[in-house]
Every structure is written in structure tokens, then in C-alpha cells.
Amino acid sequence: MATLPRTPEQPLLPVSRADVRAAAERIRGSVVRTPTLHSKTLSALTGASVWIKFENLQFTAAYKERGALNTLLQLDPATAATGVIAASAGNHAQGLAYHGNRLGIPVTIVMPRLTPTVKVMQTEGHGATVILEGETYDAAYAHARTLEAERGLTFVHPFDDPRIIAGQGTVALEMLEDAPEIDTLVVPIGGGGLISGMATVARAASREIQVVGVQAELYPSMYNRLHGTSMACSGDTLAEGIAVKQPGTLTAQVVEALVDDVVLVGERRLEEAVSLLLQIEKTVAEGAGAAGLAALLAFRDRFRGRTVGIVICGGNIDTRLLANVLLRDLARSGRLARLRIRLQDRPGALFQVARIFDEQRVNILELSHQRIFTNLPAKGLSLDVECETRDRAHLDRLLAALRHEHYEVSMVELA
Template sequence: MKLDLNSIKQAQENIREVVRKTPLFYSNTFSKESGYNIYLKCENKQKTGAFKLRGAYNKISNLSQEEKVRGVIASSAGNHAQGVAYAATALGIKSTIVMPETAPQAKVQATKSYGAKIIQYGEVYDECYSKALEIQRELGATFIHPFNDEDIIAGQGTIGLEILEDLSETDAIIVPIGGGGLISGVALAAKSIKPSIKIIGVQSSIIASSKVSLQEGKIVTLPGVKSLADGISVKTPGDITFDYMKNYVDDIVTVSEDEIAYGIFCLLERSKLVVEGAGAVAISAILSDKISIKGKNIACLISGGNIDIAVVSKIIDRQLIILKRRIRFIVEIQDRVGQLGRLVNSVVSMGANVVKIRQDTNWNDKGLDYANVLFEIEVETREHAENVIDTLRKKGYNLEIVG
């Protein structure tokens, strides 16, 4: 290992004119729920929507003039692609990014808008990584690795400097972890300034390669699985990052896919932050009671906000149903004029919002004089939902909750 605090301070100088110093703000809501003082470090507010620009800019700025002339190349389906493209263009360097054919077009277009040449190849990261190395040999370009590079690590470590600049009393930093570049830099920076600080990584339980590697004391490759936290779905941590993690990371905990989805939902609803899966795992770990430290002040690193809006919509719908704040039920009514109107008025009068309603007039077992009405409603709380259902039943409605 050759990085030290001065390396990260130099990286901070290298990126100062381009990279934003992102906000660290206190969350009253999450603090009350957890019993800690929770602060959110919002890298979703960074240029390109994620922390990756820090490492990419530091790496590319440190290239020799000859390397800059030959350009850079990277393989990525998301945040690293955008970070490299933005950094290269800002420094007047040509960039080529190889992205999977399955990459969301929004991310492809965003990367292209930052000035990169895009080549789409293969269905998964490993295929486009191999293609990028092939093209690198043809072009002589410098390959920019997403995490296993000390210039990248130093750039990401500037986040640790910023957290302690804003809150020197920080007792722990909770960091998303995939290949280990982010947590290696943050841990090195923070522990060099404050050795007592705890650095805890959070990884998806379905692809916890860094956690397993640290447990076994050697680099372990796990089967490739795509988590909702796709930004940290890494099969194998880097050999460079592994050394830093062994020396500076105190613990790694895991969160389930449901816990990640709940973290995304809570950050959106309670803190008004749009956050991707990897960016939500630190809060997911807090909300699922995976973190236990002696101190009080915890900084949760929100690593990025580049999430497909369609995925956000699915998460909202699913969480509302899980939390019983969106419920579906079928009510039997007599098929007469005014009956449906009275039922709707009863539901609305209790403060429920009718999202969907459908009347089936010919499918009631009692015959054509009766109809089944499917309701989908939104309510404020689970207790509110129970009150609506109980009140309708007390009014004599035959009601069945569905799905």
C-alpha cells in the first residue's frame, strides 16, 4: 500500500475545481428512529449523480501527457461510465466507454452527453469488460478501472476528508461497498485523521463478495447476481482494495433486497432524496438495526442517485402495499342506481384516496341483482387502513381483502 493522508489531500486539490463538496446534513427523522445522530452525506447531489467522478477525475488528471493524447477507455453500465466521460471531457481527453447492450438507454444517453464515444457490447459487465480490454489494445488508450486503482481510491477518499471537515465529532461512517474502492479511500482518509472512528461497509446479502473475502482472509469470487443495489453487485473485490479493507475497515454488514427497497422508499418519502439501490444501503442498514457502535454521530454515505424512474415507481407501489398503505378489496353491492356512489362516498369520507375502482356486474354468485366492486385505495397508515375496512363491515358491506 502506498497511499497515505497526503495522497488523498493531493487528490482533493486535483479535483477541487470540478467536483462539488456535497452536503452533510442531520436527519431528525432517521435519528429519532435509530437512537443515533444520523447525518447523510449526499453524493447523489454530485455532478453525474454519484461519487464516481471524484476517482475518475483524479485518475485522469494524473495521466502523463502521452497517455492523455491516447485517450481513456472504461467499461461500465452506469455511474463509472458517466464519471469517466465527464472527467475526460473536462480535461480535453477522448474517452470510449463500453456498455452492455442491456444498459438502460437513459444511462447510455447520459454518458454520451458527457462527451464519450459509446460502444454497446454483450449482456453483462464481464462481456463488455473483455471488449474494452480488446479495444484498449487496439487504441493504446489507458483503461480506467472502476475501483482497483490507487488514484481512484484516493479520489473517493476525499469524501472522508469532507465528512470530518464538516463534523469532526463523527464516530462512524457507514459506506456502501462493492469492489472496495469507495470504502478503501474513505477509511484511509478518516482513520488517518481520527483513528478511533469506525468504518462499516454495507453490501447486498445476495452478492456479499467483499464481506466473504474479509471473513476468509483471501479474495473470493461469488456467482454474479444482480442486486437492486446494482452499483455494488461485484463478484470479486480488487486485490489493491482488499489490502486497504483488511487494514482500515472495521466491519461489513449485509442487507436484503427488501431492506434496500425500504431504504430507497424512506429516503424518498422522509428526506426527499432520490437515491439508487447502492446509495440507500447505509440507511437500509440503520433501519434494519444492523449497526451497533458505542458512539452517537453516524455519517451515512449516500453514494448515488442514478436510478431508473420506472424502478422508483415499482418500489413505491410495492412498499405502499407491504406497509398496508395501499390496499385492494372487493365489496359486494346491490346492482342498483346510487349504490356505488354511496359506497365511494363512505370510503372517501374516511380520508382514503381512491386510486382504482372497477365494477363487475355479471360475476356475483348471488346473481345479476348483485355486483362485485374492486377498490384500490391509499391511506395514511396501517391503522387507518384497518379503520376503513372495519367501518365498511360495520355498515353491512360484504368485503374481502385481495392481493
């Protein structure tokens, strides 16, 4: 495999631009050449000229197909006949299963026992054999490596493999062909396969292209490596696709050599980005897929005036979770609200409050009385009203009208 030359400025790296170009030829016609489109609305919102690569339009709704296919196509016939194995509960599993099935290569996927049933079914639906083992990814990974040795299978790592990195780098080749004016790539980082491949392409370009990685604040593994920090990696993040506690050895080497910086984004920004992509671009992104936009929203000054390429790297998000994200975004924008109003327990009290909502043209969605479990006097009650307004200003007028009528009212805020 070709590698970049070793120089004092450039260490020997596991993947070169030539490797990525070879991968592009290898997988051509077997993965979707997804569009790279300019977003006028997001550009106006962020102050950058925003180009979006829609990798959520792949057959399995994620870019992971690229690296998986590039790896499978380089197996010798005997290895391919025996089959491959991986540990994954996400997009890597589906990409490997889909293309393995298409090529006639047996695929075994080890998943933690607590993996949602829908993910197990989707992977099995692509023809893979799924084995549930362990309570965590680490336990599933260890079991997969044991089965690899016992059964003579070939392990396909989700990110720390030159063939995987080269395949993922084809995303950048296509982006820069379709939008050659891009001067900054903002790329989600989990284990680092995608950004390693994309940075390899960017650094080999004839002009300067900045490469900035994005991680969830709850899982700053590559950030720690690059910045010398030791923040904990744990918690429930919306960006589960990049919730990786330990980056790869190869990918960390590439990131340290080629990536300009890694930034962290919080859960609220990730939720906002998922919501905006659906509302503005009419496209579904999982949390990890929205991380690039989340970074633009969180660091507007840093990217203002630049021509930025972001990748919606996946669109596999649970529909109930997506609904929660959208509703929470409506609440934060003031279009949905839950108000807690103190009333006296007497006839007509609810009618009088409802009259004010009617006068302000606010739609009441749900009412909840609380007489017993409250710290109010026995003759008082707490009324929670879930309502729908046009915007924050409309909500503020409602609150002012209630207080003008001497009601004690507060908002139930989101975290």
C-alpha cells in the same frame, strides 16, 4: 506513491492518507465539495446521530467523479492524448466521460448491449464514444481490455486502482472536516473503491473511527470475502450500483485490513431508505446511495447512540423505478391499499360497498370487477378496490367496517 509501512499488524497497502490528501489537492475546484449535514429527523428515527454526505449533488450525481478525475490528472501528456477506455454502464462511465471531455482526453466506454438507452445517451452527452458489446458486464469488460491493447488506450478500472481509491477517499476527508464528531462511517460497497479510500482516511485519524461496509443481500461479494461465506451473487437489486459479483484484488486487501465489518441489507430496507431520503431530506438517492441509511434502519441496536456518517453516493435512479419505490412504500405504510372484496352479483352491490368507503372517508382510486376468472360461484364476483387512507389505523378501521357489514375482504399484499 506513498504507502503505509509494513508491520505485523498493518500489511503494506496500496493507498495511504498522504495519497488521499494529494488527490484532494489535485481535484480541488473541479468537483463539488458537497455538504455534510446533520439530519434531526433521521437521527430520531434511527437512534443514532446521523450526518449525511450529499454526493448526489456532484455534476454527474455521483462520487465516482473524484476517482476518475484523480486518475485522468495523473496521465502523462502522451497517454492523455491517446485516450482512455473503461467498461461501465453506470456512474463510473459518466464521471470519466465528463472530466475526460473537460480535459480534452478522449474517452471510450464499453457497455453491455442491454444497457438502457438513457445511460448510453447520458454518457455520449458527456463527449465519450460508447461501444455496445456483449450481453453482460463481464463481456463488455473483456472487450474493453481487448480494445485497450489494440488501440494503445489506457484502461481505467472503476475501483481496483490506487488512483481511483485515493480519489474516492476524499469523501471521508471532507466529511471528517465538516463533522469531526463522527465516530462511525457506514459506507456502501460494490467493488470496494469508496470504502477503501474512506477507511484509509479513518484509520489514519487521531481517534478511533469505526468503518462498516454495506452490501445488498443479493450481492454479498465482499461480505463473503470478509466472513468466509459463499452466498450467491445474483438477482435484480434496487442497489444496482453496488451489484458487483467479484470485489477488486486491491480493494479486498484494504477492506480486510481496515474495515471493521460488512453488513447486508434486503430490498425492502433499500426501498424504505430511498423513500425516506426523498420524503425527509428532499433528496433523490439511487438504491446504492441509500444503502447506508438502509443499514441504520436494519441494524438500529448496533448503531444506536453513535455518531454516524453516511454517504448518498449517487442519485441516478430511473424516474419510473423511483415512482414504483415511493408507491410501494405508501402501500407498506397503509396509506395505499388494494382490497379484494367478495360480492354477490346483484344490483346495488357496488353502491353498498362504496357507501362504507364514503362513511370511513377513504378515497377510492381504482375499481376492478372479476366475474369470469375466479373460483367464486357463478353468482359471485370479486371486486378489487385500490384506495388511499391516512395511515395504517385508518385502513384498519375501514377493514373492520367492511367485516362488520359481513363482507369477506382481504388485502393484496406486497412482496
